[in-house]
Amino acid sequence: MKLWGGRFAKNTASLVDSFNASIEFDQKLYKHDIIGSIAHAKMLGKCNIITIEESQIIIDGLQSILEDIEKGFVTFQIEYEDIHMNIEKLLIDRIGDVGKKLHTARSRNDQVAVDIRLYLREEIEEICGLLKNLLTTLKDLGKIHGDTVMPGYTHLQRAQPVTLGYHMMAYFQMFKRDLARLHDCYERVNIMPLGAGALAGTTYATDRQFLAQQLGFTDVCQNSMDAVSDRDFAIEFISDASIMMMHLSRFCEELILWSSAEFHFIEMDDAYSTGSSIMPQKKNPDVAELIRGKTGRIYGNLMNILTIMKGLPLAYNKDMQEDKPPLFDTVENLKDCLVIFNEMLKTMTVQKDQMKKATKEGFMNATDVADYLVKKGLPFRSSHEIVGKMVLHCIQHGKAIDDLSLEEFTSFSPAFTEDILEIIKIESCIASKVSYGSTAKGSIETMIQQAEDFLSNI
Template identity: 50%
Template sequence: MKLWGTRFTKETDRGVEAFTSSISFDKKLYRYDIRGSMAHAKMLSKCGLISREEAAKITEGLEEIGLEIQEGRLEFREELEDIHTHIEARLREKIGDAAGKLHTARSRNDQVALDTRLYLRDEVKEIISAIIKMQKAIVKVADENIEAIMPGFTHLQPAEPVLFSHYLMAYFWMLQRDRERFKDGMARIDVMPLGAGALAGTSLPIDREYAAGELNFPGVTENSIDTVSDRDYIIEFTSAAAILMMHLSRLSEELILFANPAFGFLEVDEAFCTGSSLMPQKRNLDVAELVRGKTGRIYGHLISLLTMMKALPLSYNRDMQEDKEPLFDAVTTVKESLNLFAKMIGTLRIDKERMLSLARIGSMWATELANYLVRKGLPFREAHRIVGEIVACNYKKITLASLRKHSGEFDKDALSLLDPKEVVKAKASYGSTSLDQIREQIKKAKEKSQ
């Protein structure tokens, strides 16, 4: 059965059937296709386009087909092209001619747009929940290690001492923005496309708002050509997914670095590591490495979608069939990465002494020593020059006498700023690495991740 076959006099080449078939991947949409068809049948009945009895037969048949697919009893055949055709063909086998009325005032163009929107709406909700789960794991570890001090880096070189909790909470706020992006994108996803037809709408008396209500959409699309022409809501989702994966990739890189004995800041539980077939001592952070690697794949999906759409004339083109595999893979990858990361973060064991010892090297007191001179009234550029000279002298031990060789403004209290704990304690600005500020951040984070 082909939905379009009567105009043709020749059979489709088998190679063409294989090349154009999408059933191998779009079968994932079967629940949404059935749900959308049920709502469409109910709307057709309400509008007098089919009888109540026909709508009831269609609904009952669709429910049975859904169960068949769920239980693996429906055979998928390449010549039936896609999930929409499979379901309609099976429905015809079950209920006869009434099945042919289901496609009244509907095209596969608006049908597939509906299916992907329903699918993506559910998946975005799951992704947001997974982000919150990871945020909670981050907050828990930060709270448990709130006073631990570590070296802060710029250019991966020693910069200033910071609280480990401050460092970790940076990822909470990155994830918060990711969460907001997905939530904001939902406004573009959660719009009902059914009724747009192939591109021009329909002359039949349908009720799009009624169908939208049946499917819990807050509204309908405004322009039927736009409805079937664009996939910007999928591209926007994939963009948000790419940004999220970029954040996870950065955290992955740092976990790999910080778990290396050369850093020795932390240890990840063995449940999230693998070994080597040759080197008995190896403890590899394969989860983090794979998240880092899979990030590139999500970037590729985004570029693939943008490139696919960049020169398509309005309205629908078959090129757009190629949106499904990148979308499905992006959804699966993001969900798996978030769920594994949430578990892995919760297993971190922090070596506080090691982090503090490395925060004592690399002249990480330098900025705060310059600030000391600023508080004494020196211009910052002058203070910067003086402290730079002190660093260049590479003193084995800095004393008050050695400080005063460079500026008479130094008093005994300046020596306390050589201690990473005092440097951290000195910070006072909003959002800084001071303990009070981090406590406030954690408090806000707990409220946001409820």
């Protein structure tokens, strides 16, 4: 008979047992379920709801079950539906009727809510560590490639010269925001629902603050109905993960382009590339492509859990059992992507000469020529028009702006003097950016120092 079966005249159909059970996926929560139950048993003893001796018997039993699970000695049973009922049944089988007292003053509704929060709190801490590793790699690449000249793009068209170090530090800012979002999410995860009961609280004089202290939560859910029906924290996490995956996907898209023969800015390490089953010459950036593809999977998980929750009346509904697959899948895939992306990034080879060569095409110093004329007293719009005509002239004659003689410059405007020949050099264009946050070497050095300060304080 089911542990909840007293009200029923006959057993559930085997088809219902299979359909209703969640043990296949929620067994991942065994450790968190036992940790929560141990804290609950301590609280029951402290509050004289059960005796201290009974509390200790339950705790010892739970600890022995945890040890056996981790040794692989336990097989969970589908007829007990979920991880909570499986562990409770194991406990009763081991210690007898005392085990039946564990579920006093709680429900599976607040039990699963605390399990998920304990799990997610632990996973967020691990993911934050992986993000810190990636931020360190980006900072290191920023420092190494502060002088590595490359084209900057808008609309995927060459726009202005920058450095690879500058480009890496742009991604540093993205992932730094991701880390901040996770830290913020953690605060809302770290609120304890245990002791809320099914939805209305309990008639027992429990001590929920003691529970929070035992389990390391900073606060207690203030409304029991909200405590058992809330999955905002899980939705928020998957939303944060989706933004992070979007950043990984954008980065991967660039690495995929850069590794192509058309760009040849980088080469992926053999250990993080694959070949073709038919074309022996191929070296494919499959790792980056798969991360880009998994981004859609994480987005799907976000839509999944939002759709599950969107029409549910308060409080708990069985629909909420389906919150765990998208959450677990997001956590595991996000961690995998962060680990392998970081290693792929650290091992790629940068083709510095090819990057620099690419800055010689596309009139990437045109804006600097316009700025030169502005500093000579011309309005920006007039300068823009003059330089546009210069670019058209260069296109028609197969030249770059760098190839123009001083006489050709002055034919477009008498404001040009000999110093323009130095100013139009790509290195000069980069060095001339004096605004805060620019691509100039001094600016990048400031970014690196800020990044090192940030990383040393997290």
